[in-house]
Amino acid sequence: xxxxxxxxxxxxxxxxxxxxxxxxxxxxxxxxxxxxxxxxxxxxxxxxxxxxxxxxxxxxxxxxxxxxxxxxxxxxxxxxxxxxxxxxxxxxxxxxxxxxxxxxxxxxxxxxxxxxxxxxxxxxxxxxxxxxxxxxxxxxxxxxxxxxxxxxxxxxxxxxxxxxxxxxxxxxxxxxxxxxxxxxxxxxxxxxxxxxxxxxxxxxxxxxxxxxxxxxx
Amino acid sequence: xxxxxxxxxxxxxxxxxxxxxxxxxxxxxxxxxxxxxxxxxxxxxxxxxxxxxxxxxxxxxxxxxxxxxxxxxxxxxxxxxxxxxxxxxxxxxxxxxxxxxxxxxxxxxxxxxxxxxxxxxxxxxxxxxxxxxxxxxxxxxxxxxxxxxxxxxxxxxxxxxxxxxxxxxxxxxxxxxxxxxxxxxxxxxxxxxxxxxxxxxxxxxxxxxxxxxxxxxxxxxxxxxxxxxxxxxxxxxxxxxx
Numbered sequence: 112x113x114x115x116x117x118x119x120x121x122x123x124x125x126x127x128x129x130x131x132x133x134x135x136x137x138x139x140x141x142x143x144x145x146x147x148x149x150x151x152x153x154x155x156x157x158x159x160x161x162x163x164x165x166x167x168x169x170x171x172x173x174x175x176x177x178x179x180x181x182x183x184x185x186x187x188x189x190x191x192x193x194x195x196x197x198x199x200x201x202x203x204x205x206x207x208x209x210x211x212x213x214x215x216x217x218x219x220x221x222x223x224x225x226x227x228x229x230x231x232x233x234x235x236x237x238x239x240x241x242x243x244x245x246x247x248x249x250x251x252x253x254x255x256x257x258x259x260x261x262x263x264x265x266x267x268x269x270x271x272x273x274x275x276x277x278x279x280x281x282x283x284x285x286x287x288x289x290x291x292x293x294x295x296x297x298x299x300x301x302x303x304x305x306x307x308x309x310x311x312x313x314x315x316x317x318x319x320x321x322x323x324x325x326x327x328x
Numbered sequence: 329x330x331x332x333x334x335x336x337x338x339x340x341x342x343x344x345x346x347x348x349x350x351x352x353x354x355x356x357x358x359x360x361x362x363x364x365x366x367x368x369x370x371x372x373x374x375x376x377x378x379x380x381x382x383x384x385x386x387x388x389x390x391x392x393x394x395x396x397x398x399x400x401x402x403x404x405x406x407x408x409x410x411x412x413x414x415x416x417x418x419x420x421x422x423x424x425x426x427x428x429x430x431x432x433x434x435x436x437x438x439x440x441x442x443x444x445x446x447x448x449x450x451x452x453x454x455x456x457x458x459x460x461x462x463x464x465x466x467x468x469x470x471x472x473x474x475x476x477x478x479x480x481x482x483x484x485x486x487x488x489x490x491x492x493x494x495x496x497x498x499x500x501x502x503x504x505x506x507x508x509x510x511x512x513x514x515x516x517x518x519x520x521x522x523x524x525x526x527x528x529x530x531x532x533x534x535x536x537x538x539x540x541x542x543x544x545x546x547x548x549x550x551x552x553x554x555x556x557x558x559x560x561x562x563x564x565x566x567x568x569x570x
Contacts, residue, residue: 232417236431237407251421
């Protein structure tokens with residue numbers, strides 16, 4: 112068979128895998144943004160408990176390999192607590208938690224980069240802490256954080272390939288299942304690489320457009 | 329009527345005692361200038377009055393309401409006090425008009441058009457109507473500070489606090505800001521101004537307070553304080569700055 116035929120034959124399976132990769136990435140990153148933002152704000156509050164919780168979360172997640180976290184959630188947890196996780200939900204949890212830990216640091220640094228006078232100005236007008244955060248601090252901080260957030264998104268997209276280890280038929284495992292049958296690893300893995308690149312490059316283009324748009328405002 | 333009463337106010341940062349037993353009454357429509365060497369605690373005093381710094385001891389009453397009482401709604405209380413900072417602290421992601429109208433819209437329930445009308449009036453007052461749609465980065469220091477004053481006035485405060493409002497300005501821009509403050513004083517606004525502008529204090533203040541090392545050393549009318557200072561620390565300070 113010709114190279115091109117091998118790829119075309121595998122393409123439907125690969126595209127299904129790509130669909131799963133995109134799905135899991137989108138769900139995980141939306142959740143991770145919420146958790147990251149909440150814990151990011153926790154990490155700069157006066158409350159020692161909230162700060163401690165946030166720091167512990169970040170340290171534990173960053174201090175252990177993602178592959179171990181994935182295996183732990185999928186194989187480890189169900190053996191001690193009574194939960195039945197599909198590979199997909201285990202994958203969402205793992206990617207969410209992992210991305211959130213890095214996003215906490217991005218949010219914390221981004222918020223801290225805004226001059227203290229902005230919070231004071233907001234508070235003296237009569238806004239609450241939360242209102243000042245929402246109306247004044249975060250709009251400025253998020254603009255500065257976009258490059259770092261996009262970077263984390265890209266890392267997380269690529270990290271989903273590790274979910275092949277728990278049998279989730281995302282893009283990488285889809286590729287593996289094809290060349291396990293036809294022994295055409297070169298063609299298939301090349302195609303897998305191209306498909307990852309398409310996802311990530313689209314995201315990069317979107318991010319550049321977004322940054323330009325925000326710059327005008 | 330008493331607008332502000334400060335009773336036995338103390339403030340420490342760690343072991344450093346910045347304010348030691350401060351007592352002040354400010355009457356309605358009074359213009360009080362606070363002067364003194366840097367590190368004397370005058371900015372801290374001003375910042376305690378709207379709780380940007382939490383007092384270590386003592387009481388502050390704003391129009392009779394105790395600032396640090398647990399029942400006090402600090403956000404509501406701060407709406408009655410405008411604050412102008414040395415570094416302007418305008419919101420850089422908003423136009424001049426948005427800077428001014430944010431508070432009235434979000435906190436006072438004003439509609440877009442009501443808020444804009446108010447904003448235009450205030451910009452007219454500070455002489456910057458043509459800058460309504462400009463972003464703060466494109467303004468000079470003097471213009472920024474005038475917008476900051478307009479922003480504070482937009483909440484229709486009963487008291488205005490100024491924390492060295494002209495100290496970050498190029499000399500040629502000091503006058504335009506002081507003029508706006510002078511107009512405000514003439515309209516009867518109650519004002520407390522921490523300043524190094526002795527000429528302004530002499531001309532506009534009803535009362536001048538001299539602070540040093542966390543104490544109020546001396547206070548009186550501009551004539552009393554500048555022309556007949558009683559305390560030798562006041563005399564030493566004035567001989568350096570006048």
